[in-house]
Amino acid sequence: MPMKRKPHLSATFALLPTWFVAVVVFIGTMGWSIRLSFTNSTLFPSSTYVGFAQYAKLFSSAKWLASLQNVLIFGVLYVGGCLLLGFLLAAALDRKIRFESAFRTIFLYPYAMSFVVTGLIWQWMLNPTLGIQASVRSLGWETFVLDWVVNRDMAIYALVLAGVWQGAGLVMVIALAGMRGIEAEQWKAARIDGIPVWRIYVSIILPQLGPALAAAGMLLAMGVIKTYDIVVAMTNGGPGNATEVPAKFIMDNLFGRQNLGLATAGATVLVLGVIIAVAPFRYAMHVRSKAKGAR
Amino acid sequence: MKSTMKLFLAGVVFAGMLAPTHAEDKPTIEIMSSWTSGGEAAALNIIKTEFEKRGGVWKDSSIAGFGAADAAFQNRIVAGDPPGAKQGVIGLAAADFVGQGLFNPIDDVAVAGKWADALPKSIYDLISYDGQVYLAPTGAHGESWVFYSKEAFEKAGIAEEPKTWDEFFSGLDKLKAAGIVPVAWGGQPWQQTKVFNMILLSQVGIDGFLKIYVDKDKSEASIEGVKKALDILGKLRGYVDDGAAGRNWNDATAMLITAKAGVQFMGDWAKGEFTVAGKEAGKDYGCMIVPESPGMVYIADSLWFPKTGNAGTNKAQKLLAEVVMDPAVQVEFSLRKGSVPMRADVDKSKLDVCAQKGLELMSAGNIVPDQAIVLTPQQVGLLDDFVDEYWSGGSNETASAAENFFAIFE
Numbered sequence: 001m002p003m004k005r006k007p008h009l010s011a012t013f014a015l016l017p018t019w020f021v022a023v024v025v026f027i028g029t030m031g032w033s034i035r036l037s038f039t040n041s042t043l044f045p046s047s048t049y050v051g052f053a054q055y056a057k058l059f060s061s062a063k064w065l066a067s068l069q070n071v072l073i074f075g076v077l078y079v080g081g082c083l084l085l086g087f088l089l090a091a092a093l094d095r096k097i098r099f100e101s102a103f104r105t106i107f108l109y110p111y112a113m114s115f116v117v118t119g120l121i122w123q124w125m126l127n128p129t130l131g132i133q134a135s136v137r138s139l140g141w142e143t144f145v146l147d148w149v150v151n152r153d154m155a156i157y158a159l160v161l162a163g164v165w166q167g168a169g170l171v172m173v174i175a176l177a178g179m180r181g182i183e184a185e186q187w188k189a190a191r192i193d194g195i196p197v198w199r200i201y202v203s204i205i206l207p208q209l210g211p212a213l214a215a216a217g218m219l220l221a222m223g224v225i226k227t228y229d230i231v232v233a234m235t236n237g238g239p240g241n242a243t244e245v246p247a248k249f250i251m252d253n254l255f256g257r258q259n260l261g262l263a264t265a266g267a268t269v270l271v272l273g274v275i276i277a278v279a280p281f282r283y284a285m286h287v288r289s290k291a292k293g294a295r
Numbered sequence: 296m297k298s299t300m301k302l303f304l305a306g307v308v309f310a311g312m313l314a315p316t317h318a319e320d321k322p323t324i325e326i327m328s329s330w331t332s333g334g335e336a337a338a339l340n341i342i343k344t345e346f347e348k349r350g351g352v353w354k355d356s357s358i359a360g361f362g363a364a365d366a367a368f369q370n371r372i373v374a375g376d377p378p379g380a381k382q383g384v385i386g387l388a389a390a391d392f393v394g395q396g397l398f399n400p401i402d403d404v405a406v407a408g409k410w411a412d413a414l415p416k417s418i419y420d421l422i423s424y425d426g427q428v429y430l431a432p433t434g435a436h437g438e439s440w441v442f443y444s445k446e447a448f449e450k451a452g453i454a455e456e457p458k459t460w461d462e463f464f465s466g467l468d469k470l471k472a473a474g475i476v477p478v479a480w481g482g483q484p485w486q487q488t489k490v491f492n493m494i495l496l497s498q499v500g501i502d503g504f505l506k507i508y509v510d511k512d513k514s515e516a517s518i519e520g521v522k523k524a525l526d527i528l529g530k531l532r533g534y535v536d537d538g539a540a541g542r543n544w545n546d547a548t549a550m551l552i553t554a555k556a557g558v559q560f561m562g563d564w565a566k567g568e569f570t571v572a573g574k575e576a577g578k579d580y581g582c583m584i585v586p587e588s589p590g591m592v593y594i595a596d597s598l599w600f601p602k603t604g605n606a607g608t609n610k611a612q613k614l615l616a617e618v619v620m621d622p623a624v625q626v627e628f629s630l631r632k633g634s635v636p637m638r639a640d641v642d643k644s645k646l647d648v649c650a651q652k653g654l655e656l657m658s659a660g661n662i663v664p665d666q667a668i669v670l671t672p673q674q675v676g677l678l679d680d681f682v683d684e685y686w687s688g689g690s691n692e693t694a695s696a697a698e699n700f701f702a703i704f705e
Contacts, residue, residue, distance in 0.1 A: 251366075
C-alpha cells in the first residue's frame with residue numbers, strides 16, 4: 001500500500017488558477033447550456049422555462065435522429081478502420097523495408113492536414129462530374145460509376161473513407177512506436193518455434209500493443225463526437241439527412257436557425273451520451289487499479 | 296430575460312467607452328457582408344466608392360456564405376463588439392435584434408431623404424419597427440426566374456420561351472436529346488427551397504401563396520397546391536446531372552455561361568455573374584418567370600446598423616444609410632448585383648430587360664414575399680429540411696409529403 005501523502009500547500013496554490021478555469025469555464029458554461037436547454041430561447045438567452053419541450057422536439061426531429069445514427073455508423077467504421085489500417089501499415093513498415101522513413105512521412109502526412117482540407121480533396125475526387133468518375137469515363141469506360149458523395153446510401157461511407165485516409169497515419173505511428181519497443185528476443189524465440197509471421201503479429205505483438213492502440217482509439221473516438229468540419233467540407237450533411245451529424249445539427253440551430261434552446265438540448269444529449277459511454281470504462285479502470293493496488 | 300439583456304447592453308456600452316476615442320474626423324465603419332461572388336463584390340464596391348467619396352473610411356469584413364456571415368455576426372454581437380454595419384435580408388431575421396434594442400435607428404436619415412415617399416409602402420413598413428426606420432434597403436431581388444442559355448436553346452431547337460409546364464418539360468427533353476445538361480441545378484437546401492417556392496406560386500397563385508405562408512392555412516386547396524408543386528419538383532429530378540448535390544448557385548450559373556447547361560432556376564442575382572462574364576441579358580441569355588406563374592417571389596436586402604457605442608461609427612452609419620439610398624447608387628448597385636432598385640423614382644432606362652420585367656411585376660404588386668421575410672429562421676430551416684428531404688429522398692409520395700409540409704409552422 002502506498003503511503004498516504006501529505007497535501008503540498010504550494011502545489012495546491014499553483015493549481016488554483018487551473019482549478020478555477022476548469023470549474024468556471026467548463027462546468028459553468030456546461031451548466032449554463034443545460035439551463036438554456038430548458039428554456040424557449042431563440043436568438044438570445046431567455047428565462048422562460050418550458051420543461052422538457054425542447055428535448056421532445058429534438059427527439060421528434062427526423063434530422064436529429066438521422067444525425068445520431070450517422071455518427072454511430074461513422075464512429076464505429078472510422079475508429080475501426082483507422083485502427084485496422086494503421087496497424088497493418090505499422091506491421092508492414094516494421095518489416096525493415098527500404099525507404100521506411102519516406103513511407104512513414106507519406107502515411108502520416110494526411111494527419112497534418114485539417115479535416116476541412118481532407119474533406120475538400122475527397123469531395124473533388126468523388127464528385128462525379130469532376131473527379132475519379134469523370135476521369136475514368138473520359139478514358140473510355142463509359143459506364144463507370146463512383147458517386148458515393150452524392151448517393152444517399154453511400155455518402156456516409158465516403159466520409160468514412162476520407163476519415164480513415166486521414167486518421168490511419170496517426171495509428172500507424174503510435175503502433176510502430178509500440179512495435180519498436182518490443183524486445184527482439186521475442187521475435188527470435190517465435191522464429192525458432194517456427195511460428196508464421198502473421199501469427200506472431202496477431203498473437204504476440206498485438207496483445208502487447210493493447211495500451212498504445214487503446215490510446216490511439218481514444219484519440220480518434222474523441223474526434224468522432226465533434227465531427228463537423230469534414231461533413232461541412234464534403235457533403236454539408238446531404239444528400240437529404242444522409243450525412244447529418246449532431247455537431248452540425250447543433251451549430252446550424254445555434255447560428256443559422258437562431259434556436260438556442262434546441263441547440264443546447266442537442267448539446268446536452270451529446271454530453272450525456274459521452275458520459276454514458278465513458279462511465280463504464282472509467283469504472284472498469286477504477287476497479288482494476290484498486291485490484292492492482294491490493295495485490 | 297430583461298435583466299440579463301440589460302446587463303448585456305451595459306456591457307456593450309461599457310466596452311464602447313473603453314474603446315480608444317480616436318480624434319478621427321473621418322467617419323469609419325466596418326462592414327460585414329457575405330457578398331463575395333463576382334457580381335456581388337462589384338455591387339458592394341459601388342457603395343464603397345461613393346461612401347469614400349463622401350469622406351467615409353470603409354473597413355471590409357466580407358465572409359463567404361450567408362450562414363457563415365450570420366454566425367460571425369451573432370458572435371460579434373454577443374461578444375459586445377459588433378461591426379458598424381451588416382448586410383442582411385429585410386424580414387423576421389432582423390426583428391429579434393431590433394426588439395432587443397441592439398440596432399441604431401436611422402430615422403432622421405429616412406425623414407431627411409423622404410424615404411416614405413420613395414419606397415413602396417410594403418417595403419417601408421418592413422424596415423420600420425415601432426414607427427422608426429432601422430434598416431437601409433439596398434435592392435430587391437426577384438426569385439422566380441428561369442435563366443436560359445440562348446446558345447443551348449438554339450442547339451436543342453427550342454424556338455421560344457415555354458409558356459406552360461408541359462412545354463417546359465418538352466423543352467428539357469429536347470435539351471437532353473441534344474446532349475446538354477437540361478437543368479443546372481444548385482444543390483444546396485436553400486436553393487432547392489427557392490425552386491419549390493417559385494413552382495408553388497405558379498400552382499396556387501398569389502393569394503394561395505400568401506394563405507399558405509402568411510396565414511399558415513392548412514385547407515384542402517393549400518395541401519393540393521403543395522402536392523402539385525412537389526409533383527413538378529419531383530419531375531425535375533430527371534433533368535439534373537450527377538454533380539448537382541451541394542453545388543453553389545454561381546457554379547450552376549457558370550454552366551449556363553459556357554452553354555453546358557440549358558436552364559437554371561435562381562434569383563436574379565445570377566445576372567451579376569453573367570455580367571461579370573461579359574454576357575448580355577436578352578442577347579446571350581434569356582430570363583423568364585417560371586411557367587404559369589402569376590407573379591414573382593421577392594426578397595429584399597438591406598444594411599443593418601448595430602449599436603457600437605462609438606460616436607464616429609454612429610456618424611458613419613448615417614452617412615452609409617444616405618449613400619445606400621442615393622438614387623444613382625441604387626441604379627448602379629442594381630446593375631452590378633442584378634437586383635431591382637428599391638426606390639420607385641430612379642432612372643429605369645439603364646436597367647436590362649430582366650430587371651425591367653421584374654420592376655413591372657413589382658410596381659403592379661404581383662409579388663409575394665420570400666420565406667425569410669415571413670417565417671422565423673427556425674421555420675425557414677425546417678422548410679429547407681422538408682424540401683431537401685423530398686428532393687434527395689427520391690420519394691414520389693407527394694400526397695403524404697404535402698401533409699407533412701404544414702408541420703413546419705407548428
